[in-house]
Amino acid sequence: MAPFRVVHYVNQFFAGVGGEEKAGTAPTAREGPVGPGLALDKALGDAGQVVGTIYCGDNYISENSEKASEEVVELISQLKPDIVVAGPAFGSGRYGLACGQVCAAVKETLKIPVLTGVHKDAPAAEMYKGKVLMASTRETAAGMGDAITVMAALAIKLVNKDELGPAMEEGYLPTGRRENRFSDKTAAERAVEMLLRKLRGEDPRTEWPLPKYEQVPPATALKDAGKATIAIVTEGGIVLRGNPEKLESGWATKWLKFDIAEESAMSGEKYQSIHGGFDTTAASAEPNRMVPLDAARELEGEGAIGKLHDYVISTTGNMGPISSFKKFGEEIAAELTAAGVQGVILTAT
16 A cells, blocks of 8 residues: 655744744645654655645735735645644744644645644643644653654654544544443543552543643732832733734734833824734723823822832733743743842733
8 A cells, every 4th residue: 555645844943944033934834744743754654745835924825814824734735645744843832833723724625634742731632622733742842753653653644544542642632522331440440540640649630621820929019109110011012003013813923012202192003912812992992991101190290109110011811721931921020020029910811
């Protein structure tokens, strides 16, 4: 039997084209495997063959979502694959979302199996859960070898239409889909085995994993706000008119800052909200509703606060994994602390 045909999708970096300076590269096709595709081709053995590689810049696909998807799918269709494998993207934000986007578009348009690989805390893991099969990978490319081995095994099963076992056994991220299966052990026996594994310091491997939420202790109150430097931070998607920095309306991959040192209020002619989770008409017409710079300047003038920080910090809190927002919070906190900020007015939708 001839090996099944695999088309591999990667970004500009893994294609060997370049780094951020090439992130605007349009979708391009190459014959055969490239970069990690070489390892994938080898791991597939006689079962499959990487017949072509499609690569695209991370910025290009994120800024031209619909157009880029159509272009990538068209290039893929010309190679007549039996399956499309994207990545692995590990913990990457833009690259992981691009892999998920390509796989979802191929699955919908070409009706063939698709597979990618990401870390469990990557933005793509939450966004494409249940839509695209995703191999579980480490957070960085240091786990490339293990990721390729798992992805090759999953690809073979998908093409052969073999039934996949539980996510923990097969090495893919849970999809949210559950099946009832008979076990030769009672629930009591399985519970005791899980307890013993936990006592031995091993992974207890629960049959029903629950989400884990971190407890964040509240900060202590400011002793004297009249002498403190205060910053305004918002998750309301406030951007410059036209959104030149391309902040996403949902599943944000970044945060922005705007110099307001010479401004007494947020102008509707200069700022707008691009948040995708509410009607932004009022916030865009009067941005002070979202970022109360006008009121903060009054408090500054009255001496109620010592000084207003020279920058407003903004991101979009519409959907996205907790891990991404935790990362944003740590980065923003580090910057504000370095700038001598003692307190924050945080506005939310």
